[in-house]
Amino acid sequence: MRAIPNRRYVTTACTAPGPVGQSMLGSFGAIRRNPLAYLDSVWRTYGDVVQFPVPKPPSYLVNDPDGVRSVLVTNARNYGKSTIQYSALSLVTGEGLLSADTAEWKRQRPMVQPAFHRETLTTIVSHVATAAERIIDDWNALPEGSVVDIDAAIMNAALEVVGHALFGSDLSTDADALTTATLDALDVVIARARVPITPPAWVPTPGNRKLSSSVAALDRAVHSMLDSRGVREVPADMLDLLITARDDEGHALTETEIRDQVVTFIVAGHETVASALTWTFALLAENPEIMRTLQAEVDAVLGGNAAQFADYQRLPFARAVIDETLRLFPPAWLITRNSLGDDVLGGYEVPEGSLIIMSPWLLHRHPGIWANPDRFDPQRFIDGDIDRSAFIPFGAGPRQCIGRDFAYVEAVLLLASLVAQFDVEFPAGENCPPAVPLVTMRPANGLHLRVRARSGA
Numbered sequence: 001m002r003a004i005p006n007r008r009y010v011t012t013a014c015t016a017p018g019p020v021g022q023s024m025l026g027s028f029g030a031i032r033r034n035p036l037a038y039l040d041s042v043w044r045t046y047g048d049v050v051q052f053p054v055p056k057p058p059s060y061l062v063n064d065p066d067g068v069r070s071v072l073v074t075n076a077r078n079y080g081k082s083t084i085q086y087s088a089l090s091l092v093t094g095e096g097l098l099s100a101d102t103a104e105w106k107r108q109r110p111m112v113q114p115a116f117h118r119e120t121l122t123t124i125v126s127h128v129a130t131a132a133e134r135i136i137d138d139w140n141a142l143p144e145g146s147v148v149d150i151d152a153a154i155m156n157a158a159l160e161v162v163g164h165a166l167f168g169s170d171l172s173t174d175a176d177a178l179t180t181a182t183l184d185a186l187d188v189v190i191a192r193a194r195v196p197i198t199p200p201a202w203v204p205t206p207g208n209r210k211l212s213s214s215v216a217a218l219d220r221a222v223h224s225m226l227d228s229r230g231v232r233e234v235p236a237d238m239l240d241l242l243i244t245a246r247d248d249e250g251h252a253l254t255e256t257e258i259r260d261q262v263v264t265f266i267v268a269g270h271e272t273v274a275s276a277l278t279w280t281f282a283l284l285a286e287n288p289e290i291m292r293t294l295q296a297e298v299d300a301v302l303g304g305n306a307a308q309f310a311d312y313q314r315l316p317f318a319r320a321v322i323d324e325t326l327r328l329f330p331p332a333w334l335i336t337r338n339s340l341g342d343d344v345l346g347g348y349e350v351p352e353g354s355l356i357i358m359s360p361w362l363l364h365r366h367p368g369i370w371a372n373p374d375r376f377d378p379q380r381f382i383d384g385d386i387d388r389s390a391f392i393p394f395g396a397g398p399r400q401c402i403g404r405d406f407a408y409v410e411a412v413l414l415l416a417s418l419v420a421q422f423d424v425e426f427p428a429g430e431n432c433p434p435a436v437p438l439v440t441m442r443p444a445n446g447l448h449l450r451v452r453a454r455s456g457a
């Protein structure tokens with residue numbers, strides 16, 4: 001065990017290095033402006049395990065690769081999801097799979113898993129094709145070399161794909177209402193997270209009123225959708241798969257449980273994929289030689305045709321480009337847990353009841369793990385000379401992302417469909433926008449790139 005220099009705390013015992021009370025007080029503004037930049041600075045100052053001088057709960061940033069692995073994988077049963085991050089999210093997602101704590105999650109996960117089986121993945125391909133065609137038509141209709149907001153286009157496409165996967169191709173008004181209400185409610189939760197003191201959800205502030213009316217709209221839309229749909233003989237989309245799911249004792253998910261999963265899929269499966277693809281385009285615009293390698297692969301595999309499911313396996317460089325983007329700009333930049341018993345992480349004692357903060361962004365830039373960590377180099381994923389256990393864009397262990405394959409198929413095929421047709425570049429004098437850590441990692445004010453149809457495409 002390492003010795004810690006004495007520091008003054010309010011009530012929490014000091015077990016790991018970290019900022020002292022005074023410098024912490026001065027940091028609140030910085031945390032609010034950019035929590036990730038703050039975490040990065042304390043990691044670089046104090047090391048792989050940092051304790052924050054807050055009274056309760058004892059709070060630690062863990063960026064020690066073995067420590068993160070222990071929390072998420074090898075000692076995962078010692079950690080739960082009762083954290084501020086997940087309780088804020090649960091205002092929208094209820095007890096859906098992402099925010100559910102261990103007991104509830106154990107029951108749900110096997111019931112939800114079939115919604116992500118291979119058949120779902122194959123149907124995503126046609127939804128991706130529809131979304132890609134819309135973008136291609138839009139961009140082709142613009143004057144040559146126009147500047148477009150890639151972020152906005154990709155956000156719409158990702159919402160369309162997850163919406164179609166969930167509710168089928170014939171999106172009803174209920175599906176639209178549900179999606180809009182989900183995103184409205186999420187906006188309130190994000191706004192709440194940016195203010196240091198938030199009134200409880202029952203205080204009728206404008207934000208809370210918007211939250212409760214969005215949640216009520218969500219409930220109405222799900223109720224009416226389930227009412228009109230019933231149980232279909234052959235499940236046609238992910239909602240059907242949730243409706244027909246049964247646990248070991250033959251029980252179905254309740255209406256509320258189905259609502260919570262549907263909302264969770266929209267929240268977890270929309271902005272994450274969009275964020276990954278948006279940053280991919282930013283990095284490709286900055287690295288034209290990597291774009292040329294990617295386009296050579298895509299041209300050889302697609303040969304001018306629309307992408308099929310089988311093409312996914314035949315695009316290893318496109319997958320490496322997505323992986324390298326997920327390394328540098330992991331959409332889920334923060335993962336939190338609460339400890340259920342004492343543990344030792346990175347050589348420091350961490351008591352029961354602690355808040356553990358981990359950040360794929362920081363771990364993916366750890367110089368002890370990654371050679372040239374700040375360099376965009378997809379080839380590292382092809383060469384395979386990397387420590388996969390320190391690559392956690394989808395988390396790791398039992399709570400790893402259930403939508404991982406969904407996300408890969410969507411991102412790789414949408415990327416391939418678009419770069420087959422277009423080149424992208426930053427307008428003169430502009431470069432990669434700053435990353436803003438919101439629910440996911442987003443570019444400040446969108447991503448504005450010049451798109452040019454490739455000659456012969």
Ligand code: HEM
Nearest residue numbers: 097098268269272273331332393394395399401402403407
């Ligand atoms: C690039 C895209 C995506 C990224 C980066 C991502 C990231 C993550 C991460 C880091 C976790 C684990 C959180 C934790 O351990 O606390 C997670 C869990 C989850 N994700 Fe994703 N995700 C993506 C796409 C999707 C998609 C497309 C869906 C669904 C359509 C989805 C649904 C979920 C769900 C339901 C969970 C909870 C799983 C469980 O606890 O059993 N995600 N995701």
